[in-house]
Amino acid sequence: MNSQIFHPFVLPFVLGMAFVLTYCLVGLIRVIAQLPKDDRKKFWRSLVTPKTAWANIRDLFGDCLFHVKIWKRNPVLGYMHSAIAFGWFMIIVIGHVMLFTLKPLQGIEVEGLQGMFTNFYYPIFFKYFAEETPVFAFLMDFFLLMIISGILIAVVKKIHSKIVGVKRVMHFGFADSLIRFALWTIFPFRLIAEKTNIMAFWWLYSIDLLIFMCMLPFTRYMHIPTEALFILLRHAGIKVTEPRKGYALAELYACPSCGLCIDACPMSVNNKMSGNTSAYFMKKLRNKDTEESQRIAETCLMCGKCVKICPVSIESCDIKFSQRAATPYYINSDHSYLNDISTESEKSHKTLYFAGCMTQLTPKIMRSMKQIMEVAGEEYQFLDENGGICCGRPMMLSGKTAEAQAMVAKNTELIKQSGATKLVLSCPICYKVFKEEYHLEGIEIQHHTQYIDELIKTGKLKVNKGDVNYVYHDPCELGRAFGVYDEPREVLENVGNLRKAKSEKELSICCGGSLGSFTLTQQERDQVTENSVNDLMFNNPDEIVTACPLCLKTFARKSPVKVKDIAEIVAEKL
């Protein structure tokens, strides 16, 4: 017990802390300033709206401290993260509790500025300046050991990531290794310092803190403070507008580069292509490497899996969109010719069927759908039997939302004048855009998986069960985008036996044919497809079933078994 109130070794910490606090404050102001006016309003409002406020608190603890999402996916990593984060948090909290409970007892009272100054570092080096009570001492040691246990896992992960179930990890530069080393050593040093009270270790402990905090802004560890802000912005319901501004900026720095998306990405079939994954995209964009981030943005298949599995729920796809939108193409689309298309149509029907461009290339889907609707006795109109207008999504995928409006408008017109109350689509690409970008009030939009499921459930469609073993592939824009997982499976249960794929539902692997990517070569796509097919063949099904014409065409290239659309399967079983 040293009855003094100051020792120079606190200075490194104080400097570091001062620096990191100012930096974060400036960053915070910058992000909020960059928000569009309305978004900023939204933000302030969300902080006081009880609903969002509660969500904020829940996620701040759940995600930032306990890392629930990682727990769910990988308990070991979950423990690692929460041990360090929560442990550290508790040490700071307890430190402050002690500051205000024990310090007065020990009569170390300093008034005014000096007092504030001492309080600033006191909790961090408490044991050097003051005596802990057994209870506190125990708690402190407990959490300290908790942190160190977490760090041990981190060390193991660094040495051999497979042990903790991570195939690919990101590769970092010198700065990141250095700060990582600092982070790892902070707490052992503190422990030693507290137990032995050797001055050198107090110094090392303090200097580690200095290194950590000074490097924090320039390394991935910036995600620790940023994530909190990101959570607040996300709950405020703000969307990405520009790739490196406002909300996007917060997302960029909230990305911990944990690399979970690398294993998840369908492109990670080989090391070269795994460079196209979101983790790298975020990193390049963070480092203002526009060329590379642009390249990745255009290569991405936009399957959305990385977003689904992201422990921080970063919407990297949205950022990629805004990045695409930011590139100068000069197509100056002119779709005025669409105006000349007559919207005359025969008497209106309740149900309107829109096959979509891709389905035009898979006539068997159209044939099956017509058959199904006729057998079900549905009164329907086939909107694009003789070729239709693109739904606009592919154009939007190139980041050109405005250019797509002419198509959206004409399709809307065609659909509205048909007087239909239900729109059935065969192509998930269309489904997504019709759901999100079209204003079709009073018209129920269904993908044919949902439609068929409904027909069967309502008894309009009688199917006989066969004994074929099917495996179902979730199309990205149907599954991950809208959670349409059960309808197709229930349909298939009705007509045959459903086998499980290795990765299903939100973990399903893109077929590789996605229109999302502009630059992937055929060979690269084929590798993705092969990987996805192997995953589907996990339980040796007799047939692969999908619900997207594009998946169908893509798998057909590589599949060892028949690939069919769910509509075909049902049509066979009528």
Add this chain to the structure above:
Amino acid sequence: MIVEGKQKIWADYQKDIPDDHYFYVRSCIRQSFWPASEVTFLDIVRNKLGKDFYENAYHTTCGGIAYHSDSIPQETAMTIIARQFALMHESGYENYVCSCITSFGLYTETLETWHEFPELEAKIRQYLWDSCKKEFAKPKYLAHASDMIYKFRFDIAKQMKFPLVNVKTGKPLKVVEHIGCHYSKMFPSKGFGGAEYPHVLVGMVEAWGGEVIDYPERRQCCGFGFRQYFVQANRGYSESNTHKKFESMEPYEPDLIITNCPGCPYFLDRWQYVIAEQTGKTYGKNGYGIPALTYEEVAGLVMGYDPWDLGLQVHQVAIEPLLEKMGIHYDPKKKYQGVNGKDLGMPQCPMHIKSV
């Protein structure tokens, strides 16, 4: 350019022409556009070369223009031709020489057609009999008048006064030769030198000391093409053809153009004026054009005929620079005098191309 290569082809495309006694038929276009040319031709072959060229007063057009502008059917044209042959037969001649390339093409086409389809020939005989109670015999030899000059080019060279040489520089004149499409493009074997590298005019030019230039668009039609010219709205097309030729020959700086079709010199001459008026561009030196002459005119010039007797004043493009190059003396005053020195008055001068 490998001259031997051309010579080989020229050797392959020769036709034998009898030495004397020819039945001569005129050309509608030539006698109206270049009346002096046929006079000069007959004077040369009859009086300078002493050949027997008979003209029958009753011969008519061959019907070629009407035929090529689709206003009469082929049978009609053939019957007209049959009548010409009948006249030749009645006059006791069997070597048929025509002054017009269109006619030459049509005669050749007719004879070839009759050769392939004798029944058609029989039909025409009947038509001719029904229409004018005449019977015809097919000519033993069919030739174009330029073939005659080609055949006698060296005899002409012997009597030559002004070779195709620039008297100032002593260098041979640069000559563009342009054959009428119907001379050999339809039946290459019927023309001296064939269709790709025709020799008929080249032979004359070289025999008379000139130098022929081979330019990329030499195959291009002069632009006449009947329909293209007869319909005013289409004339731009005709003009553009000619324009293409001149653009292509310009860099070679030709001194004159020699032709064997009556139509070609007309268009190559007049369109130079129109192009000049429309674009301000002229293809000869300092504001002049390139004289486009008939082979008779060129022959006449080298043999020392008076330029104005050759009717060179009817050309739009001024001839004087060429005459000076060749060292031919001429009397500017006589340019616009008719018979017996009657003053015809000087025509209005164009804006962009010099006519004097």
Add this chain to the structure above:
Amino acid sequence: MKENILIIGGGAAGMEAATQLQKMGLTPIIVEKSEALGGHIAQWDRLFPAFHPAKDVVDKMLDQVKDVKTHLNTEVIDIQKDNNGFHAVLSNNEKIDAKAVVLATGFDIFKAERKQEYGYGIYNNVMTSVELEQFFRTGKDERINNPKKIGFVHCVGARDVKVCNTYCSKVCCTTALKQACEIKEVFPDAEVYTFYMDLRMFGPGYEDLYLKTQKDFDVKCVRGRVCEVSEDMDGKLVIKAEDTLFGKPLKMTLDVLVLMCAMEKNKSIDAIQQKLGVANNSDGFMQNSDMYLGMNSTAQDGVFVAGACTAPKSLPDTIGEARSVATQVYNYINR
């Protein structure tokens, strides 16, 4: 069994037939009018589609026929048939009695001068595919000095009623693309155009060659026949063609124009062929007895045909036929 088999023509077909017949225990005798065996292929540099050196193939073939009785610089001037077989008189006054005759007289190259509009023999920088192949072999041709633009015209003397050859000469397309690639190898900066009517990549690996030509060698394939060639003031070639895929006529200046000359029937054998009573087919090549089952036999008993004397053929085709003719002859002898 040592019967003589008279083989007229010492090219690929003749040599390969001789090789096989000798292995079968018969006595082939080759009569070759030129001073060496090998035929056209011996004049070639590399073979499509894999740029394989022609010399390798020819040397192997020559080695196989080294013990075959061969008359060089010799032609058959007379031949009679009686019950004992054929009796031929050679230009070197030798007489040969043979049980069977194999006509392996191959082809002639179309005389490019006949397509006057291309100006071969008139414009300095117009050459034939054969001459270009010589350039690849010797590296010497005064027409080729670092050209910037080179054009190839396909179907010169083939698929053309104007020269009375309506047939496709089969190998020129692939040869053109092969040579186009080779030109690019020698002059990487040169622009190379091929003017084709149809690209007939009929064999294994040929389509790959086409793809390679387009992608790796950046050769521009224009669909449309060159219709006229002329020379400009600097002796460069001005060509006209229609880009039929674009629907507009083209005009361009080239440094060198290569004419892909077709194969024509070798007419130097006509007299003997008549004596043997072997007719020609509508393409002017020798008439075999059946397109499918009798491609090596003729209307004349004991007279057989192999190789390009019956139609334009590639080297593999020819060798295949040479081998099959051997079997035919063998069966004929042992009938």
Add this chain to the structure above:
Amino acid sequence: MDFGFCLSPSSHVKMDSIDLTTFNRLKETNPDVNTCIACGSCTATCTAGNFTEMSFRRMLLMLQRGKEDEAKKMIQRCMLCGKCTLVCPRGINIRKILLDITR
């Protein structure tokens, strides 16, 4: 002077004088533009081609024949739907090329 007719420009594509910068730039990033065999599948399946003269294979030719403006005008009709890319027998990544032309 008005003659009631005038010179009409030649219809020839003058290969010596056309500007190929765009096409050559395109070729660097997309070597497969060279491999088009003008089969016309892209045109036949084209969604925009159903209503307009849009034709990718023709557009590639336009670029190679110095008709860049016409080509760029044609692209404006494109909906980027990607059917062309799916049907191309040479596996040309048409959608990327369409974007790169105007980049």
